[in-house]
Amino acid sequence: MPSNKGPIKLGIVGVGKIVRDQHLPALAKDSDYQLVAAASRHGKVDGIPNFPTIEAMLDAVPDLEAVSLCMPPQFRYDAARAALEAGKHVFLEKPPGATVSEVEDLKRIAGKHGVSLFASWHSRYAPAVEAGRAFLASARISSAAIIWKEDVRRWHPNQEWIWAPGGFGVFDPGINALSIATHILPAMFITSAALDFPENRASPVAAHVAFRTSNGVPVTMELDWLQTGPQSWDIVAETDKGKMVLSGGSAKLAIDGKVVHDEPEAEYPMLYRRFAEIVRAGVSDVDLAPLQHVADAFMLGKRNVVEAFLD
């Protein structure tokens, strides 16, 4: 049942990189939550009971109110379903699932059990996103470009799941860009795509995507996972009020070269604030637009086979 008083008793599942980098530090400072248990096959969280599976945690900790599911997307549906059916609120790491329809099913199950489901999109909480959105809402956009180029060896070492079917390949970071783009740009759809698959991998290492908004504005997206040196996480729009550049994953906003917004990031504290808000309001927050675009890119995209990727 929604917790209206006191901290939300939370369990965390899939203790790996993002749990250690972001969830635990954000939760440690957040009085809205009490982290009471963890479930992971190998990972452990100090100072709380740890269980090998979510089922064991749900059995052993009946007063748990919510869970954060942080394992890779291919392995999330069954855990989410078990938690929702046990009456727990569920925070899904991004991407919320491996398919659009499985997340639709989770939404239905959450509704049936009267609990909240949160499809979190951390990049939407980057500091300059709302300022960029307000700027674009006040301007006439003539074109936009999403450029997301990073070094997979630096950010995802030894993550085999990310290259497996359902791991999304370069769309794992690319969906972060899409979570921002779908929040700040008018509704759009893919008109063409080309996906570069290394000959030894099941997921793409690069993608070249063209979209069109319903009023005809062209939007391009370039994803590349082999960029060494400076990394690019930029969204650029040409408008009648000047050129907008959201850079550094939307940490910074510049209009015609002048920085108008630049703040330190607090994405995960804000995600947890939003989760507490929806739990207390008794609603869900599940926007599948970014996931739908990834599905469409795989559906419409031409497949190029490129050089093998070696770790």
Ligand code: NAP
């Ligand atoms: P990770 O460290 O490779 O995986 C997280 C944990 O999930 C692993 O430590 C593992 O814990 C568990 N796991 C792995 N394979 C599993 C399986 N087959 N079944 C059940 N559990 C499994 O990955 P991550 O970087 O934390 O990413 C997890 C999710 O967070 C992804 O959806 C990713 O897109 C998202 N995310 C990652 C980052 C980032 O910077 N890394 C940033 C934002 C969001 P056990 O072996 O202990 O079970």
